[in-house]
Amino acid sequence: MSRKILVVGAGQSGLQLALGLQTQGYEVTLMSNRTADEIRSGRVMSTQCMFHTALQHERDLQLNFWESQAPRIEGLGVSVAAPGSHAPGPTQRAIDWVGRLDGFAQSVDQRVKMAGWMETFAQRGGQLVIHGAAVSDLDYFSRTYDLVLVSAGKGELVSMFGRDAQRSPYTEPQRALAVAYVHGMGVRPEHPDFDAVRCNLVPGVGELFVMPTLTTSGRADILFWEGIPGGPLDAFKGVKDPSEHLALTLELMEKFTPWEYARATKVELTDANGTLAGRYAPTVRNPIGRLPSGGAVLGVADVVVANDPITGQGSNSASKCAAAYLAAIVERGDKPFDEEWMQSAFDRYWDTAQHVTKWTNTMLQAPPEHVLNLIGAAGQLQPAADRFANGFNDPSDFENFFYEPEKTAAYLGSLTGQ
Structure with missing residues (x-):
C-alpha cells in the first residue's frame, strides 16, 4: 500500500521533493497555481546560484538536466567601494578579489527549471493539479493524504x-530588491578565462550582485541590486516598465559600481519578463501549520526559513531542505507522519539552515572591523579568499573564522605565520 503525499507549491523545494518521493514509490500529488507553460513564459521569479552541495542533491535524483548548458561558475569575487568615494566623481574600489570554488556553482533561471521539472513529474505519472490552494482546500485534502507538505512561500498559506520570534530578529525588510536578466554582459577583465559570481559591496548604500545564468534564451547574466531601504538604491518601487527598470539599474551601476558598469554598456533585457522588484522581512516560522479542522501540515524551505537573498542561499537552502525531508520521510517507513515527526524533520533541516540564517542576518548589518579586516586581507591572502567563497556552499564554516574577532585574528595569523 503506497503512502499518499500532497506537495503544495512547485518551486525548487516542492518539485525536488515531489520528484524524489516519486522515485521512492510514493503516490505524489503536486499542486501548482500555474502550468509549466505559464511558468516558462512568465516573469522571472528569483535570482539563484546553486553551489556544489545543493547541485549534488539534484544530481543524486538525476534532475541536473541543464548542467552541460548552464555556465560553470568557478569563482566568487568581492569588491568593496571605498567609503564615500561615489560623491562626487567616480567610485573607487577599496577591495577587489576573487576566490576559487572547490566545486563549480550554476544558475538556471527558475522559469526553465520549474517548467522542465513539472513536465518531468507529470511524464513520470505524477498527479499534477493546477490550482491555487487556499487553507480551506488543505483542510479537505489533509484527510485524504498521509502527509501534506506546504512549499508555497508566498500568499495565504x-x-x-x-x-518564531527568537529566531527572527527583523520585523521589516532589510533590503529593497531589484533584478534584471540581461544578454550582452562583458567579462570581468580580472578573470576573463572563468566565470564568477561578483559581489559588490557599497558601504551604507547596498550591494550589487552579478551572476552568470542560463535562461529561456540561453546564456545570460543577472544584475541584482540590494538597496538599504530609504537609500539611493531604493528607487524601483513605482517602476513598471522593464526598459525603465534596466535603465535605472545601469544608472545606479554607473554611479556606485563603475567597474561593473564598464562591462554592461551593451546589455539588453533577455525578455520583457526579465525584471523583478520587491522586498520582504527575513523570517523563521514554526514548521507545523495548523488547519481549522485540527489537522497539521509541514512547512518546507522558505515557508519556514526565509532569508534575505544577500548571501545567495535561497535555492541552496530549498535543495537542502528537500533532501533532508526526503530522507526523513523514507526513514519513517509506514509509521504516521505525526507532529512529533514533523518537528524532527524540521530540526534535521535547521541543523544546516541555522548557519545560513545567522550568516545572512550578520551580512545585513554594517560589517564590524574584524570582518572588514578579513575581507581586506583576502585580497593579499588567496586561501582566505577561497575559504570565504566556499562558505557560500557550506555556511557552517563561518563559525570557525568569521563571527568572533579572536577567531578571525587567529585564522589570519595562521595564514601569515604570525
Whole structure:
C-alpha cells in the first residue's frame, strides 16, 4: 500500500521533493497555481546560484538536466567601494578579489527549471493539479493524504505558520530588491578565462550582485541590486516598465559600481519578463501549520526559513531542505507522519539552515572591523579568499573564522605565520 503525499507549491523545494518521493514509490500529488507553460513564459521569479552541495542533491535524483548548458561558475569575487568615494566623481574600489570554488556553482533561471521539472513529474505519472490552494482546500485534502507538505512561500498559506520570534530578529525588510536578466554582459577583465559570481559591496548604500545564468534564451547574466531601504538604491518601487527598470539599474551601476558598469554598456533585457522588484522581512516560522479542522501540515524551505537573498542561499537552502525531508520521510517507513515527526524533520533541516540564517542576518548589518579586516586581507591572502567563497556552499564554516574577532585574528595569523 503506497503512502499518499500532497506537495503544495512547485518551486525548487516542492518539485525536488515531489520528484524524489516519486522515485521512492510514493503516490505524489503536486499542486501548482500555474502550468509549466505559464511558468516558462512568465516573469522571472528569483535570482539563484546553486553551489556544489545543493547541485549534488539534484544530481543524486538525476534532475541536473541543464548542467552541460548552464555556465560553470568557478569563482566568487568581492569588491568593496571605498567609503564615500561615489560623491562626487567616480567610485573607487577599496577591495577587489576573487576566490576559487572547490566545486563549480550554476544558475538556471527558475522559469526553465520549474517548467522542465513539472513536465518531468507529470511524464513520470505524477498527479499534477493546477490550482491555487487556499487553507480551506488543505483542510479537505489533509484527510485524504498521509502527509501534506506546504512549499508555497508566498500568499495565504504562509499565514498558517507562526513566526518564531527568537529566531527572527527583523520585523521589516532589510533590503529593497531589484533584478534584471540581461544578454550582452562583458567579462570581468580580472578573470576573463572563468566565470564568477561578483559581489559588490557599497558601504551604507547596498550591494550589487552579478551572476552568470542560463535562461529561456540561453546564456545570460543577472544584475541584482540590494538597496538599504530609504537609500539611493531604493528607487524601483513605482517602476513598471522593464526598459525603465534596466535603465535605472545601469544608472545606479554607473554611479556606485563603475567597474561593473564598464562591462554592461551593451546589455539588453533577455525578455520583457526579465525584471523583478520587491522586498520582504527575513523570517523563521514554526514548521507545523495548523488547519481549522485540527489537522497539521509541514512547512518546507522558505515557508519556514526565509532569508534575505544577500548571501545567495535561497535555492541552496530549498535543495537542502528537500533532501533532508526526503530522507526523513523514507526513514519513517509506514509509521504516521505525526507532529512529533514533523518537528524532527524540521530540526534535521535547521541543523544546516541555522548557519545560513545567522550568516545572512550578520551580512545585513554594517560589517564590524574584524570582518572588514578579513575581507581586506583576502585580497593579499588567496586561501582566505577561497575559504570565504566556499562558505557560500557550506555556511557552517563561518563559525570557525568569521563571527568572533579572536577567531578571525587567529585564522589570519595562521595564514601569515604570525
